[in-house]
Amino acid sequence: MAPQIRPLTPELQKAAIEQLKEDPARLEADLQAFKTWIDQQPHLNPRTDDQHLVAFLRGCKFSLERAKSKLDKFYTLRTKYPEFFKVTSTTEGKFREIHQTGAIIYLPTPLNDNGPRIAIWRMGLCPVEKYHILECMMVAQAMQEIAILEDDYANVHGVVFIMDMKGATAAHMFQMTPSMAKKFTVFSEEALPLRLKAQHFINTITGFEQVFNMFKPMMSKKMQSRLYVHGNKMELLTDQIPLKYLPKEYGGENGTVPEIVAEWEKKLDAYSDFFKENANYGTDESLRPGKPIDFEGLFGIEGSFRKLNVD
Structure with missing residues (x-):
């Protein structure tokens, strides 16, 4: 099929072939190999639709081991x-309220x-008196998940x-604890199939450097090389x-924030059932083959993250 x-x-x-090593003639076989491995993992219950799985293959430049x-x-x-x-709901709590501020946007072009x-x-x-950074991160997580599927x-x-x-x-900066910073850094680098090509910081404020210096050592050298701090110098960004x-x-031409927010409101409505279904997917660590994962050891403040032992 x-x-x-x-x-x-x-x-x-053309870019997928040249940069990601995608071979259209092998795509069906690559996906089947991925699905066969998933079927052999008693602890793992992921979405297995082709569009979702190919995002992981593309995010790992078609290395099946890395995608696993x-x-x-x-x-x-x-x-x-x-x-x-x-994210299992995009309608409850402060989710839509935060989204409607236009704080987090994906530009159309x-x-x-x-x-x-x-x-x-x-x-x-x-x-900060209205929203915690975790509430904002949930909006960002939902938008990332939609991007994985359709962008x-x-x-x-x-x-x-x-x-x-x-x-x-x-106060915004200090909502991010070292433990939270480690979790987000690990998820971004080790779990998310979208590759971060560059991260730019503009209009930086007092307290930024302290949090930035907490995050940076947690990142791989490659990711550290993609960080750019521009202060208030917009010309460095442009x-x-x-x-x-x-x-x-x-001052650009890539849409207006209200237009972008309105378009994404439609997406969030369309994906409402999709996010409810997220409650059905995940892992059961009691069924994981081999040694169980020591989460406290992986993410404890004192130690540094060690890569999960996954085939």
């Missing part, structure tokens, strides 16, 4: 820490028209992330992301 995968544009297909590890970690960490990583997806988080739009630019070329701290305070690819609120 042919894979149930959305066809890539010719430009994206990443998929296992994706569901392991979501099951163990649902308050950090598992990718960088250079056929490159990475651009995402922006405007921290100052979520005052071919993000899956092939990755994501460029801009953290804009205008209007934020030190040297790498031409102004036209930023929203109109920044």
Whole structure:
């Protein structure tokens, strides 16, 4: 049976072949090998639709071993820490309220028209007296999950992330504990199939450096090399992301925040049942073959994260 995968544009297909080692003639066999391995894992109950699984293969440049590890970690960490990583409702609590602030947006046109997806988080739009950073992260998690399923630019070329701290305070920074920082760093690098191509920080504030210096050593050397701190110098950002690819609120041409929010509201409505179904997927550590995972050892403040032992 042919894979149930959305066809890539010719430009994206060329990039997937050249940069991700994707072989369209082997795609069905690659997916079948992945599914066969999943069937042999008694502890693992993931989504197995082709579009979801191919995102993990693309995110790992078609290394089946890496894709296995990443998929296992994706569901392991979501099951163990649902308050950090598992979204099951996009209508309850403060979720929609936070989304409607426009604090977290994915811009409609990718960088250079056929490159990475651009995402922006405007921290100052979520005052600490109203929202905790974990509530904001749940909105970001949901948007990432939708991107995994439907954003071919993000899956092939990755994501460029801009953290804009205008209007934020030190209190925003200090909501992020070392334990939380470690969990988010590990999930981003070890579990998420979307590749982070660059992370830009603009309009940085007092307290930023302390949190930044906490995060940075937790990252791989490769990820550290993709961090850019621009302070208040917008021209340093636009040297790498031409102004036209930023929203109109920044002087660019890449949509307006209200338009983007309205479009994503429709997506969140359309994915409502999908997120409810997230409650059904995960891992059962009592069924994991071999040695159980020592989560406290993996994420304790004192120790550094050690890679999960996954075939």
